[in-house]
Amino acid sequence: MNYILVPIIIVLVIMVIVSLVRGIIAFMNSTKEDLNRDPNAVGPSPNQILQNRMMFNRIKYQMAAVLVCALLLAMAR
Numbered sequence: 001m002n003y004i005l006v007p008i009i010i011v012l013v014i015m016v017i018v019s020l021v022r023g024i025i026a027f028m029n030s031t032k033e034d035l036n037r038d039p040n041a042v043g044p045s046p047n048q049i050l051q052n053r054m055m056f057n058r059i060k061y062q063m064a065a066v067l068v069c070a071l072l073l074a075m076a077r
Helices: 002-036 046-076
Strands: none
16 A cells, blocks of 8 residues: 555645645736736736635645645554
8 A cells, every 4th residue: 555655645745846836936927917017906816816726726735645644654553
């Protein structure tokens, strides 16, 4: 079972890193947009929505990785 769980953890960690990088890029782009945005505009920009979605994905993948690590540790005992 360890041979299955360890690659799953590695894939989840890679997904966390990709989500984090995409979220940071969206944050940088939304900062540029905020400087040039009309002050009367209402609602979040598309980059802000992307940033929010990427950070939520990062949290989901981190939670999944922690659960798989806990399962791996529980099976090791």
